[in-house]
Amino acid sequence: MTDLQQPTRDWATDFDHTVEDYAQVAPTIWDELRERCPVAHGEAHGGVWMPTRHEDITAIANDTEHFSSEGVIVSVFKPEGLAPMGYAPPITADPPFHMDSRRILLPAFAPKAIDKLEDATRATCRELLDELLADGTPVVDAAVQYAQNIPVRIIAHMLGVPQEDGDRFRTFIHRIIEKPGTYSGTIAPEDTLFFYIQQTLDRRRLEPPRDDLIGYLMSIEVDGEPLPDAQIFGTIGLLIIAGIDTTWSAIGASLWHLASHPADRQRLAEDPEVLPFAVEEFLRFYAPVTMARMVQHDTELDGCPMKADDWVLLSFPAANRDPEAFDDADQFIIDRRKNRHAAFGLGIHRCLGSNLARMELRIAIEEWLKRVPDFELADPQSVRWSTGQVRGPRELPVRLIRTT
16 A cells, blocks of 8 residues: 555546556555545546546436446547447447447346356356366466456357457457557557457358357347447447456456455355355455546536546446445455445446356356365465456466365
């Protein structure tokens, strides 16, 4: 916490969510801001506001009149003229387009559809653990070798693309989520997410129809008309970006917690029925996602004048740590019963993939603890948390104390 005791910047007036010193101690920064200056501001990325109180974040998430979802990833390159669909519907869609674009995806992420993916998810986790434990190395990277591979493989399976494309997905995520705008003008066209999706769609149009998510999007009709190419394209992009990094960050953060808290590991071993409550508390305490909005019309929040086209970050992780919203908000309580957390967002854009994320997180923890019941951080200082709008451990070296 030295960064806050002797700050290199005033986070209230020089806020930037993409720098390393923010990523490492973000929860402490949220707590400090909430008490001193609940709506931070910074000039980076063209100007960004970030409220830290649950009440303010909820209000913005539900105010589609003043705050647009046309842009959800902060960057110096602000989208223009893309509303109401946006570039990655439904998450970038505003009413009234939003509801129809969301409704299209609901069947693919309904509980019964996700139940059918449990066996594949469990098999993926077991395969990764077999690989991780094969050579008996005492220290492994639980993020790189385990957590980061699970949603990559499941989303690839759902879309019907090769699993080996996972490395490309990770590159896209790093550029778009962790370091937005940093690589502009430096990437060959064939190495972009745009090219990848376009190439995939061009190939699929020459093949027989397939029973996967891309096939579903290409076959569906609304009012007798096929989905526009831009909507199919944007929805696939959303699933690759938002459906992967968010979940692997939640899995990695949960393993970081268990490596650091042997009493909670012991509780799960002795009382497996507490796992559903633990999953919700992992999601609350280590919520990975901060979503952005763009101010549509000049407005004000807590005395802060927000101008049209300003960025506003909705830090759902900060909302989940607000003591006005949760009892003992700064404590991880493994069997917390009252837990209406905001890990999956608030308002009309609440994550439609929540069933999938919960399932992947639960199975990832179950399978890890079966094979690695006892482990610890190899070096707490070597854990690296991601920058940007999705927070989770990117590097997580753990020492395997006992394996089965």
